Amino acid sequence: xxxxxxxxxxxxxxxxxxxxxxxxxxxxxxxxxxxxxxxxxxxxxxxxxxxxxxxxxxxxxxxxxxxxxxxxxxxxxxxxxxxxxxxxxxxxxxxxxxxxxxxxxxxxxxxxxx
Amino acid sequence: xxxxxxxxxxxxxxxxxxxxxxxxxxxxxxxxxxxxxxxxxxxxxxxxxxxxxxxxxxxxxxxxxxxxxxxxxxxxxxxxxxxxxxxxxxxxxxxxxxxxxxxxxxxxxx
Numbered sequence: 001x002x003x004x005x006x007x008x009x010x011x012x013x014x015x016x017x018x019x020x021x022x023x024x025x026x027x028x029x030x031x032x033x034x035x036x037x038x039x040x041x042x043x044x045x046x047x048x049x050x051x052x053x054x055x056x057x058x059x060x061x062x063x064x065x066x067x068x069x070x071x072x073x074x075x076x077x078x079x080x081x082x083x084x085x086x087x088x089x090x091x092x093x094x095x096x097x098x099x100x101x102x103x104x105x106x107x108x109x110x111x112x113x114x
Numbered sequence: 115x116x117x118x119x120x121x122x123x124x125x126x127x128x129x130x131x132x133x134x135x136x137x138x139x140x141x142x143x144x145x146x147x148x149x150x151x152x153x154x155x156x157x158x159x160x161x162x163x164x165x166x167x168x169x170x171x172x173x174x175x176x177x178x179x180x181x182x183x184x185x186x187x188x189x190x191x192x193x194x195x196x197x198x199x200x201x202x203x204x205x206x207x208x209x210x211x212x213x214x215x216x217x218x219x220x221x222x223x224x
Binding site: 004031033035039040041042043044045048050056091093095102103104105106107108 | 116120148150155156157158159160163203205210211212213214215216217
């Protein structure tokens with residue numbers, strides 16, 4: 001398998017613009033997670049899905065953030081409108097529904113909002 | 115509030131010596147713990163894990179120790195190698211949710 005695939009790898013945009021980050025999880029995985037990496041908070045859990053259903057979105061910082069998983073092979077994280085403080089690396093990860101399993105991460109999407 | 119804490123942002127160790135990375139957690143419901151390694155411009159990769167029913171797990175040069183009463187775990191790397199230089203994240207799971215710390219940047223000096 002190719003692993004978790006994220007796009008774009010880099011995104012530079014201006015404040016107020018809409019940003020959409022994409023993720024293709026590993027085939028067969030039941031869980032999909034979106035994380036944001038910052039210096040202050042490390043890897044911060046934003047939202048996670050089980051079988052395409054959002055389970056916990058309490059980590060989503062504001063209403064400007066939204067995430068969807070229309071099918072088992074695709075998820076999006078959208079920021080609208082974007083702000084400079086949203087600049088970070090956003091990671092998608094997937095895993096199986098089993099005790100003692102680990103997460104498999106994508107390479108991340110580095111977002112810069114000017 | 116951070117449920118998983120790594121209080122040392124950075125650590126430098128001489129090649130061949132032991133590296134000890136520490137992690138504390140606050141939630142007694144956490145029952146599974148993991149360490150991830152991250153190189154620049156890459157995603158974190160799984161390194162080693164431990165279940166709460168154990169207090170030690172070993173995999174080659176890497177050993178994770180768990181002290182449940184203190185809510186503390188540590189990662190030992192022996193001997194340390196320059197290729198181990200990376201950011202290490204600890205994570206804790208209460209079942210299919212994973213909470214990560216802020217990371218410790220390890221530099222192994224040749």
